[in-house]
Amino acid sequence: MTRRLAIVVSTAPESGDLDAAFDLAHAARACGAEVAMFFMSDALAGLPARREELIALHDDGCEIGVCAASASALGLTEEDIGLPLGGQDDHASIVSRADRVISFT
């Protein structure tokens, strides 16, 4: 049975958590796991610079949730992120369906 890993990130990119989260997501995909990621709060500041990587993960089958309220607070749009924005309902859904949750919060 395929295992599902959820990764939640809320910290600013300078924390290094965003790097660690993406590394973990790529490693989990390489191990054959399903991956879902949810980004909120200061983490979104690092997403425009990783736009192509985020889209590639999405195209690889990863579920990606990005908090619209956090994007709005930072003045970011869907175009900046490269994917549709969502909300806390995505957060709940992603965490609820995961076998393991790693939270960089």
Add this chain to the structure above:
Amino acid sequence: MLLVVVMATDRERVAEALRAAIGLGLRGDPACALLVGWSPRLEEDPRIARALGTLERLGRPARAATLAEAQAAARAARAVEVWTDPGSPRRLELGGAGGGAGGGGGGGGSLDPRAVDSRRLVEQIFEADAAVLW
């Protein structure tokens, strides 16, 4: 149980942690927020006061807890989000049979998630009975 442990003292981070605690219950899962090292002065922030009020009205009020209480609750939770202040050190705690800190398994342990190979880390996370990033 989905658990949010609020260890942050920065008001922005606390407000966001409580927003996450509200959000995690939106799909009907039991969700709980524990406030570690809580200062009542944080409730002077309207975002924090509003979020605490919302959690109370939802029937799942946040409550103050010691670190030991939060750690015990984390061991029983299905998923845990620990919200800390910027710059806080990270330790991944792996519980149960598969979670040996050194990769050897046997009884759980903790490790620095940036100090190990990511693929090995993924294996350890799934082998363990539980994984909490503190």
